[in-house]
Amino acid sequence: MFSIGEVSRISGVTVRTLRLYDRMGLLPPTQVTRAGYRMYDEGSLARLKEILLWRELEFPLKEIACLLEKGETVQALEAQIALLEARREHLENLLLFAKGIRGLGVKYMEGMDFSAFDRRKLDERIRQVRQQWGNTPAYREYEEKARQRTAQQEQALADEMMGIFREIGMHLGQAPDSEPVQELVRKLQAYITRHFYECTPQMFRCLGKMYVGGGELTQSIDAAGGPGTARLAGEAIELYCRGAE
Secondary structure, three states: OEEHHHHHHHHOOOHHHHHHHHHHOOOOOOEEOOOOOEEEOHHHHHHHHHHHHHHHOOOOHHHHHHHHHHOOHHHHHHHHHHHHHHHHHHHHHHHHHHHHHHHHHHHHHOOOOOHHHOOHHHHHHHHHHHHHHHOOHHHHHHHHHHHOOOHHHHHHHHHHHHHHHHHHHOOOOOOOOOHHHHHHHHHHHHHHHHHOOOOOHHHHHHHHHHHOOOHHHHHHHHHHHOOOHHHHHHHHHHHHHHHHO
C-alpha cells in the first residue's frame, strides 16, 4: 500500500490533485486509515496511469470519469494510441518546421505555407474518438428526443431540472444519505429517464461525478441551490447508486 505522499512522489501528481481526483470519484483511495490517511494499492496506480494518459490527450476530467466508468480498457487503449500517433505526426511536422527556421533564418519563412500548423487531422482523430465513445444507446435516445422538441421546450426542461437541484439545496447541512435528499435523487433520476434517456445507475453515477467536477455545470447547480449543492447531489447520487447495484 502507498500513502498519498508516496503516490505523489511516484507519479509526479501533486497531493492537491490526488485529493481532487478522490473528491470527483476518479481515484478514490483503496482505504482510509483510522487517522484519516488515504492509502492506495497497485490497482489504484494503474487507474491513475489511465487518468494521466487521458489528461495528456487533453480530455477534461468530467469526460474521463465517464470513460473510466465504461471500463473498456483495451478499447480505450486503442483509442489513446490512435490519438498519440496523430499527435506525434503533428509534433514531428512542427519540429521539422522549427529546424528549418533555425537552419535558414528568416528567409525560410518567405513563401512558407502553414501546413505545419494544420491541426485538422489531429482534431478529426479526437472527434472520432469522442464520437465512438459517445455513441451509446443513451446518447442516441437523447438525440432522438431532442429532435422532437423546440429550443423553448429544451430550456423549460433544463429549468425544471435545475428546480430539482434547488430542492436539493434546501437540504444543505443534511447528510447525503438522509431520506429527503435520497428521495430527491430518485426524483432526479426519474426525471432524466423520462425526458432525456434511460438513466441507469452506472450513467447516474457518471453524471454525479460530472456535477462535482467543477466548471459551468457545478457553478450552475450551486447557483440554483446554493454553494455546496453540487457536492451534496454528487455524494447523494454515489450513495444511491451503490445501493442500486
